[in-house]
Amino acid sequence: MSNIKFDIVVDNKPNSLPSAEEIIQQCRTHALANAANSTSYKRGVSLVDESKDGAPYAWVKYGRSITMAEARTQHYVAQVVNGDDDAAVVRVPYVYLSFESHGRGYIVMEFIDGVICSDADAKLVAAAVQFLATIRGPTTQPGPIGGGPICHDFFIERESSLTYSSVGLLEKHINGILKHEGRPHRVSLGPEVEEYGLRLCLSDMNRDNFIKDRKNKIVALDFGASCFLPVSFFDFALRHFDYFTQLLRMRIPRPKSKQLEALLVASFSLVPYGTNKIAHRCPTRAQGSGPVDFAHKPSRLSTGPRLLRVIVRRCELSRCLLSRSSLPTPSHTVRARRFSDIYMP
Structure with missing residues (x-):
């Protein structure tokens, strides 16, 4: 034992x-x-x-x-x-x-007991995901329950390099990345969190993570890439180029996020370095050793299989930034609503 x-x-x-x-x-x-x-x-x-x-x-x-x-x-x-x-x-x-x-x-x-969901189940899964995304976190610390690194596609290898003790530190890091790369964009997560709190963000919505039980109810299976984050991070997750995720996005009513473009640009900026550790000094309780200096300028990747993953990821983010949509909008796509209609107090 x-x-x-x-x-x-x-x-x-x-x-x-x-x-x-x-x-x-x-x-x-x-x-x-x-x-x-x-x-x-x-x-x-x-x-x-x-x-x-x-x-x-x-x-x-x-x-x-x-x-x-x-x-x-x-x-x-x-x-x-x-x-x-x-x-x-x-x-x-x-x-x-x-x-x-x-x-x-x-x-x-x-x-x-159940079977893996198919494309035909997209409407049911979308309703399930939409419900899960309204669940409010128990604390004001972004990340999983009990604390820890954030698992989200915003970060390299889908995991932050440290634990953020507050949304303010997360915002500071993102804006530091944008400033480091000379980008004019900035995020402002405070008002969003003040109004809606932190909500559950599923960052991996591929079909293998959902089954339909014997009562035809959707069962969510995998929470390895789920954290409580500002609601704009869910809009980011819906931009993933997994085909099933795109089917869900067309069926989940969302208003336009004011923070999405800045988040996409910041994530795009991280990709060529292959690391999250850039931009500013960010203290963290998890490491217990004082501030972590991210002010240095890391070298960009030049060779190897990791570079290939970087190229693929940057192409995906480029398509998000340029087109804002990877699939044609079908006639049955639901209209976007106000965030206040989705995230009730």
Whole structure:
């Protein structure tokens, strides 16, 4: 037990749930069994009840990229949305247990039987995502529940290089990037946050992250790239060039964000450096060692596979800035509404 650090342990977890050591062993066995099968999902395994003909009752998501911040965020959202099963347009699996061991994270959650959503389910998924995006964060600190780096496509490798203790520091960093690159744009997140607070931002809305259960209700599965952020960051996430995300964007009513263009330009400016660490001195509680100096000018990438990823990413952002739309607007696209109609107090 000395190598296991628990983060979430709920009282109403299933009685048949194995110990953490047994769960780790099952995950190891599963990973070895599927090591040669590239089409198998290697970071998840179901726990079955042998007394009920091997019926699965829990799912374990595991791996080096699985964080306790993801577990805490999913746990919080599940408690918010699952209160009225009949009224809610979306379900989120309850988290029973989460822990870390030897550099790997484990999230043991409710097993929900269902099928991966298709293009035909875009309208249902859009309604689910729209509902999730209205969930208000419990604090004024941007990021996942409990604190930590922000996971969002704004940042290189979809993760901030530090923890922001306030929206003010996040705004300062973004404006520092714009100033560093000589861009005239600036963001002003304060008024937006004052009016709407921080809301849940899903940054990875590909179809594999949503299933439809036996009651045809949408289930949101993955919260690894979900954080509580100013609402303009959700508009940024909807600009992702994943085709399913674009289908959702056409079905989610949003007014024009005043901050979106500046966010896109700032993210665009980070890409050629391959790092988030530019622009200004930004103190952070997480590192506990005083201010982190980002005032130096990092060198731009010149060779290697990372440069290729940079080129692809910059092309995507360029298309966002130039066209503001990657798909033709169909006749059924919903009209944008005021933010105040979407984000109720």
